[in-house]
Every structure is written in C-alpha cells, then in structure tokens.
Amino acid sequence: MKVLVAVKRVVDPNIKVRIKADGSGVDLANVKMAINPFCEIAVEQAIRMKEAGTVSEIVVVSIGLPQCQETLRTALAMGADRGILVETDVEVQPLAVAKVLKAIIAKENPALVIVGKQAVDDDCNQSGQMLAALLGWPQAAFISKIEVAGDHADITREVDGGLEKLAIKLPAVVTTDLRLNEPRYVTLPNIMKAKKKPIEVIKADTLGIDIAPRLKTLKVEEPPKRGAGVKLADVAELVNKLKNEAKVI
Amino acid sequence: MSILVIAEHDNKELKPGLANTVAAATQLGADVHVLVAGSDCAAVAAAAGKIAGVTKVLIADAPQYAAPLAENMAALVVTLADKYTHILAAASVQGKNFMPRMAALLDVSQISDISAIVSADTFVRPIYAGSVLATVQSQDRIKVITVRITGFDPAGAAAAAAPTEAVAAVADSGLSEFKGNELTKSSRPELIGARVIVSGGRGMGSGENFKLLEALADKLGAAVGASRAAVDSGFVPNDYQVGQTGKIVAPELYIAVGISGAIQHLAGMKDSKVIVAINKDAEAPIFAIANYWLVDDLFKVVPELTSAL
Numbered sequence A: 001m002k003v004l005v006a007v008k009r010v011v012d013p014n015i016k017v018r019i020k021a022d023g024s025g026v027d028l029a030n031v032k033m034a035i036n037p038f039c040e041i042a043v044e045q046a047i048r049m050k051e052a053g054t055v056s057e058i059v060v061v062s063i064g065l066p067q068c069q070e071t072l073r074t075a076l077a078m079g080a081d082r083g084i085l086v087e088t089d090v091e092v093q094p095l096a097v098a099k100v101l102k103a104i105i106a107k108e109n110p111a112l113v114i115v116g117k118q119a120v121d122d123d124c125n126q127s128g129q130m131l132a133a134l135l136g137w138p139q140a141a142f143i144s145k146i147e148v149a150g151d152h153a154d155i156t157r158e159v160d161g162g163l164e165k166l167a168i169k170l171p172a173v174v175t176t177d178l179r180l181n182e183p184r185y186v187t188l189p190n191i192m193k194a195k196k197k198p199i200e201v202i203k204a205d206t207l208g209i210d211i212a213p214r215l216k217t218l219k220v221e222e223p224p225k226r227g228a229g230v231k232l233a234d235v236a237e238l239v240n241k242l243k244n245e246a247k248v249i
Numbered sequence B: 001m002s003i004l005v006i007a008e009h010d011n012k013e014l015k016p017g018l019a020n021t022v023a024a025a026t027q028l029g030a031d032v033h034v035l036v037a038g039s040d041c042a043a044v045a046a047a048a049g050k051i052a053g054v055t056k057v058l059i060a061d062a063p064q065y066a067a068p069l070a071e072n073m074a075a076l077v078v079t080l081a082d083k084y085t086h087i088l089a090a091a092s093v094q095g096k097n098f099m100p101r102m103a104a105l106l107d108v109s110q111i112s113d114i115s116a117i118v119s120a121d122t123f124v125r126p127i128y129a130g131s132v133l134a135t136v137q138s139q140d141r142i143k144v145i146t147v148r149i150t151g152f153d154p155a156g157a158a159a160a161a162a163p164t165e166a167v168a169a170v171a172d173s174g175l176s177e178f179k180g181n182e183l184t185k186s187s188r189p190e191l192i193g194a195r196v197i198v199s200g201g202r203g204m205g206s207g208e209n210f211k212l213l214e215a216l217a218d219k220l221g222a223a224v225g226a227s228r229a230a231v232d233s234g235f236v237p238n239d240y241q242v243g244q245t246g247k248i249v250a251p252e253l254y255i256a257v258g259i260s261g262a263i264q265h266l267a268g269m270k271d272s273k274v275i276v277a278i279n280k281d282a283e284a285p286i287f288a289i290a291n292y293w294l295v296d297d298l299f300k301v302v303p304e305l306t307s308a309l
C-alpha cells in the first residue's frame, strides 16, 4: 500500500527563538531550520512499514516556501521514495494544510496518511485531525503503535491516563507521538542518493483552494519572567523556606 | 451569545478541567451550556450542572459515546454548533483529539491551547514551547477553542443546579472501534489538578529509584511526574511526562529532581507557583526558573527531605 507523510519545516527545536523588535512575529532570519521532530517520527514509521513489507511506496509532502525542499530531502535521505512541494509564501494554518493535503490525496490515493501530532513552532496539534474530517476518514491521534492487518489498522494511542487501543478502518489518518519510534540518522550515501529522488513542485494557487489564514496574529511577546530564586545550603533551609516563606507545605 | 463547553469524564466522574473551562467560557458570555456525551452518564451530567456559571446541561446518552471516539464526538457537536458563538473544551488529549475534527467539519479554524482571553474574538496562546505568547484574533463565525486549564482558576459551586436537556445522538460512524485501554493505576493524585508535584528526570537513573520520589510524594500528598528522558528510558509510564508534548501543569509546588530544565520540559511546568530544583550540576538551566534550589546529589537530598517532612 501507498503511504503519504506530511512534513513541516520548523525552527530547530534546540534553538531559542527571538521576537522581532516590533513584536509582529518571531524572527526567522538566519535561524537554523529542521524537520519537525514529530514529522521525522512519521517518516521513520513509514520506512519501517516499508521495510516490513506492508508499504510499497512513501510519498512525502511539504507545504510552504521553496526551502521546504530541504525538509523533503531529509525525508528522502531517510528512505522516502518521492516528494511533493506545495509552494506558497502564505502562512499556512492547519485548516489550510488539511485542505491542501486533501487535494494531494485525491491524486495520490494513499491507504494511510501519517502526520506529526504537533508542529513544534505553532504547537497547534490540529492538522491531522482536520484532514481526517475533510476526507471523512477515521483518525488515530497520538499513536505509539500501529499494525496494519488487511483492511484495518490496530492502534495504540497515548492518552492522559495511559494507553488506549483502537481498530480503525483504512484508509485513515494517524498522528505520531514521541514513543512511536526513534528516527534513524541519515547517512552520507543516503543523502547523495536522495538528491536523485524526484520532487514535484506544485504552486498552491493552482489547486483552487482558499488557504488564507483565519487567525490573525496581532502581536507576539515574551512570557512574564519569573522572579529570581535563591540557592539554598541544605534540606533544613529548604523545609524552612517552603513552610515559612512560600507557605506551600 | 451562547457558549458550549464539552465535558470530559469516564461516565462516572468529571475529569478535572471542566470547572476551569467553564470559567474561561463565562469570560466570553453569560449563557454557558455544557455537553455531556456518554453512556449511562446521568451522574456526570448532574455534577456538571453544579458548576457556577453553567446555565444548561445537554446530555447525549448513548452506547456509542461510552468511549469518546473522535469521529462520533465531532459528528455530535456539529449538530449543535449553529446555536453557539464559541465551542470550548479543555486542551487535554481528548480535547485535542476531537475538537480539530469538529472545527474542520464546520470549516472554521481552531484556536489551540488558549491561556488568556482578551475579547470575544481575541485570545492569547503560547507557541514555540511556551517561549513566546501570541495574541491572535479569529475571523471565524464560530470560535472553536481548546483551553489551557492552568490559565484559568476553576469556577466554584453553583447555588442551584442548572436544568438538563437531552439531545439526540448521532449514529456510530463505524470508522473506528474502541478496543480497550491500559490506564496507569496509582493511589496518588492525578498530575492534572494536583496541588503538589514531584518530578524526576534522567538523573533518577532507574525506575526503581523513582521509589525515592514516591516516598517523598506520599509525604506531600503529591502527584509524581517525569521528564521525557525519564519516560523514554522506561523509568515510568508515558502519561507521567510533563512538558511541551506531555502534560501542562501549574501546581502550588513543583519539585524537579534530576531534571536539567530543557525548554520543552519548562513549557509544561514554568507557571507553577513555587518551583524547587534539586540537581548536582550548578549550571543546570532549571535553576533559572526555580524559586529555591539545592546543588547536591539527589540520592542524598531526597531521602533527607522525605524524613524532614
């Protein structure tokens, strides 16, 4: 079966972002970018399913600036087969992402779509669930295990109190949680090989979809700073502070 | 303006968080309805009606809501949506699961994880692991919102119970089937809503060593949490994880033991009232947000603290 994986280009999660001086947004100039960690897990999952013989082809899709090709190349170097870049300089919010992916899925007909549970820049945690809604497909969000068995998939998902098991019909959309797998490192030979893999570029405005943002960012700011704390000498002092100063025990 | 809040429960009890979500809703308008969708869930509906600010409780009681599958929950809420200007749920795993699906069916965006309300269409939400606060304005006809419950003090108890009204269930989607769950059993409080939390990181070294934290937690009546590294190392179950991609907590007292203080961990606990950090590395970033800290070996400090309490 064919699998489609959506990958987002985000600020490297190890980098502390800066706010633009006018407070209009986060400063992305010359900032190190990376594949969203949850998308990396999604790509890894598709590759493992291909290695296990369940999956025949892995198509990776990214929506955004031309630089998203780098993100697609990372996924191709990991082991995906081909890439699709839906190019736009509009800020694509989750509903728009879902609509664009739906249009691509109509052409590609995958049996399974794997997306990250959350993009670590906007922290929205929406796109996969929205996509499943627009397709009328079942969804399994925050999965830590998936096994395809004929026309359905057996799922384990992470929920607030522990784990939940589902059986979902295929085709379906699933979103990855941290414990699904540990992504492989890309090797130099595979990076070289990935350069030859095809990436199709589609201009977003040729899809006839309204991708205009629905949410307007009025301003961004730093959260209030916590007051400076104190280093204590020993446990006795800690107990004293908690009892008599903070009054929390 | 009527506002719909969707309750989370296990058919017997409400999950903590509804009272906070109702408190957020009452900032938006005075007519706040709560939807309880479940199976044999009358007791839950009764409890929901006793939260101050709730003007009506809608009950959808049917076997297909025994487990809150996203497909069924979204389809149900869509049938009610047109009467409301805002639809809210807690930004729990459940809310994050069905709310975006419901929003997409309505062709509206979702405003995720709001931590404050500026006006009926403008909200504050943390982005980039909480290192940035964005103020966003929605242009949609219905505002679909998930609420970061630590941002809102819970509503109190109502003087009189709100009336209830049954609403029609939607047939089971047949798309997915609930096969059971494995819930972590613990005699300690749940992380969400706990007054005190004791969390351990990679520095704990093993799952066995978490017993030290459990002993401390028991003295304090605390919940036990963990960093991602502790969970990934298999020391404790997944649902212990606090952070950007785990649980967001803001207890009165948060004690971080053997946790370095990566931004993704801070994202989940930096709004705690008092933060204590125990770490042997004098340069650990967690100290930057701690009220009190000890630079020492946790294997010495934690048992000492437990016996001093």
Ligand SMILES: Cc1cc2nc3c(=O)[nH]c(=O)nc-3n(C[C@H](O)[C@H](O)[C@H](O)COP(=O)(O)OP(=O)(O)OC[C@H]3O[C@@H](n4cnc5c(N)ncnc54)[C@H](O)[C@@H]3O)c2cc1C
Pocket: A013, A037, A038, A120, B200, B201, B202, B203, B204, B226, B227, B228, B229, B230, B241, B242, B243, B244, B245, B246, B247, B257, B258, B259, B260, B261, B262, B263, B264, B265, B268, B278, B279, B280, B281, B284, B296, B297, B298, B299
């Ligand atoms: C996409 C993404 C999402 C993430 N989400 C989360 C999340 O939700 N929650 C989360 O926690 N992390 C998350 N992380 C991981 C995060 O970046 C850190 O890797 C993680 O928080 C580190 O955990 P730690 O502090 O326990 O381990 P470490 O960073 O290894 O720190 C261990 C600490 O223990 C101290 N120590 C060791 N031995 C002792 C001792 N005997 N006595 C006292 N101190 C000792 C050390 O000095 C050190 O500071 C995420 C990362 C990514 C990329």
Ligand SMILES: Nc1ncnc2c1ncn2[C@@H]1O[C@H](COP(=O)(O)O)[C@@H](O)[C@H]1O
Pocket: A006, A007, A008, A009, A036, A038, A039, A061, A062, A063, A064, A092, A094, A097, A114, A115, A116, A117, A118, A119, A120, A122, A123, A124, A125, A126, A127, A128
């Ligand atoms: N611009 C994008 N291009 C490709 N995939 C995306 C994009 N934005 C979001 N996604 C996918 O949707 C997931 C969740 O993103 P979000 O809903 O923004 O938190 C990501 O992990 C990706 O798999």
